[in-house]
Amino acid sequence: DGGITQSPKYLFRKEGQNVTLSCEQNLNHDAMYWYRQDPGQGLRLIYYSQIVNDFQKGDIAEGYSVSREKKESFPLTVTSAQKNPTAFYLCASTPTNVASDTQYFGPGTRLTVL
Amino acid sequence: GQQLNQSPQSMFIQEGEDVSMNCTSSSIFNTWLWYKQDPGEGPVLLIALYKAGELTSNGRLTAQFGITRKDSFLNISASIPSDVGIYFCAGRGGSNYKLTFGKGTLLTVNP
Numbered sequence: 001d002g003g004i005t006q007s008p009k010y011l012f013r014k015e016g017q018n019v020t021l022s023c024e025q026n027l028n029h030d031a032m033y034w035y036r037q038d039p040g041q042g043l044r045l046i047y048y049s050q051i052v053n054d055f056q057k058g059d060i061a062e063g064y065s066v067s068r069e070k071k072e073s074f075p076l077t078v079t080s081a082q083k084n085p086t087a088f089y090l091c092a093s094t095p096t097n098v099a100s101d102t103q104y105f106g107p108g109t110r111l112t113v114l
Numbered sequence: 115g116q117q118l119n120q121s122p123q124s125m126f127i128q129e130g131e132d133v134s135m136n137c138t139s140s141s142i143f144n145t146w147l148w149y150k151q152d153p154g155e156g157p158v159l160l161i162a163l164y165k166a167g168e169l170t171s172n173g174r175l176t177a178q179f180g181i182t183r184k185d186s187f188l189n190i191s192a193s194i195p196s197d198v199g200i201y202f203c204a205g206r207g208g209s210n211y212k213l214t215f216g217k218g219t220l221l222t223v224n225p
């Protein structure tokens with residue numbers, strides 16, 4: 001089946017530890033995105049990548065880092081510099097890097113920092 | 115930056131009733147999207163709108179791209195229990211890749 005997978009579904013980490021969230025897609029999509037969702041809030045863009053080996057900061061990139069070494073993979077690292085990392089993280093992708101493309105979302109990872 | 119005001123924040127309705135929700139923007143958008151999110155899952159695209167005035171249906175759902183390009187609405191007719199969830203609008207302006215999301219409308223349908 002084609003789609004976007006995020007793993008794990010739930011992730012617990014101690015304060016001060018870096019953690020990496022996985023996002024994989026087998027849709028051959030060019031562009032990928034990471035969002036953060038907090039209760040009662042809309043989605044906020046962390047980083048996006050239009051093409052392999054290139055990515056741009058979104059609205060709330062501080063405390064996060066990404067890489068795009070392969071077309072199908074766009075991992076997000078939540079660093080210890082992120083002041084409030086507990087949230088629901090969503091990965092999305094679009095077929096091409098055309099701005100009008102519709103974004104399709106993965107199932108999300110809920111990160112809890114203890 | 116761009117801001118979206120989505121209303122209402124929540125709705126409690128009886129099965130069979132029609133539902134309407136809307137989003138307004140502080141600036142012009144070229145694309146409006148409507149998503150539904152179930153608890154603990156990623157948003158699923160319901161309807162995409164690309165032209166001012168466009169009216170598009172998907173089953174019992176109908177959405178419109180406002181003439182001013184600063185608003186959009188979503189209607190759900192004859193609601194059923196599985197319509198429960200959070201509905202988000204999202205808009206994009208110009209050639210910007212960034213989507214701006216509303217804060218969502220929580221829909222509860224009583225059987």
